[in-house]
Amino acid sequence: MEKMFLAQFLLLIGVDGFRSDFLERHKAPRLAEFARAGVSASALIPCFPSTTFPNFYSIATGLRPEEHGVLEMDFHDPATGKRFYYRDADSVADPMWWKGTPIWIAAENAGLRTAAYFWPGTDVAIGGRRPTWFFPYNPRTRRDQKVRQVLEWLRLPVGERPRLVTVYFSDVDSAAHRFGPNAAETAKAAAEVDASIGELLDGLKSVRPEVNVVIVSDHGQSRVERSIDLTPLADFSGFKVSNGLSITQLYSNDAALVDRTYQALKNKSPDWTVYRRAEIPKHLRYSANPRIGDLVILPNGPYMIGVRDPIPDLRGMHGYDPSRFPEMHGILFAAGPGFRPGARTGAVENTLLYAMFERLLGLRATKPLDPRLQRLLR
DSSP, X not given: OHHHHTTOEEEEEEETTOOTTHHHHSOOHHHHHHHHHSEEESOEEOOSSOOHHHHHHHHHHSOOHXXXXXXXXXXXXXXXXXXXXXXXXXXXXXGGGOOSOOHHHHHHHTTOOEEEESOTTTTSOBTTBOOSEEOOOOTTOOHHHHHHHHHHHHTSOTXXXXXXXXXXXXXXXXXXXXXXXXXXXXXXXXXXXXXXHHHHHHHGGGSOTTEEEXXXXXXXXXXXXXXXXXXXXXXXXXXXXXXXXXXXXXXXXXXXXXXHHHHHHTTSOTTEEEEXXXXXXXXXXXXXXXXXXXXXXXXXXSEEEESSSOOXXXXXXXXXXXXXXXXXXXXXXXXXXXXXXTOEEOOEEGGGHHHHHHHHHTOOOOSOOOHHHHTTBO
């Protein structure tokens, strides 16, 4: 099997916030055609918290956030006092946060060239390495620029061509946050991304046919029902706070303060639950990392929650428990010489994709291939 995949190339397309039902809910004819002719899963299940950086990096590493270390979009390291914040380029670029071996580093370590037009972690020196070609994230980059560059990479002579290329589109997630997952503006963003992916797929026709294309999303999106400001309920001034809007984490070395605040918040409302780190439900797999907050507050519905800082006026949100909120589920579509056209499978966890990537790239297998994904491959 690995010999069959040895000469193939992989294009990994990430569509931020594309919910598992958006293909039917919003007009995306090129994605629909691609999924119909290729292979698909009924849903791609994100890790908790179902946010962008943790899950795109879980897809890339096969590890859960508590294992690979990118725990949220905003969190602290009590040991060093440092903060990871997704909008702070300097903090994001620090390799201390990024553990595991993402697929582009595994490929580079095996002597294969890789290229990235955005993907969380691709512009970070992980283990001292980066993709052969990459771009630092710039939210103002146009979709057509990405499409042209990806095709330029894949049209290079076979000996120079990157064997793995990643490209990322943020438009659907941005619109769903601002207007809501069912809004006309979100449908428009989905149609625009669909058209850009269509241009990319059309351009691939001029490339040799050994390119496998895998299209995934990091999470879905839920309509926000209400916002909850916990600030009046306790004195939070002694904490470092990470407000993820769907998760609030509180950090303090003062055990008495932690206990006092825990008691002030515990059982005060059915709308949220406060946990000590060790009490976080086991199925979330979110307690085995010391960078997780001493207290973690989770809403019990599609609510935004926070302390001290103003809660923004957003109509859509994600980050919730994927086992309780199926709106968090994303997509998995694929096609190419490594796949069986028309094959279908049920919902799969996004950490399982890494083993499939290894096989498509002809890398030494470090993880077992799940039977649900095996049935999609030739």
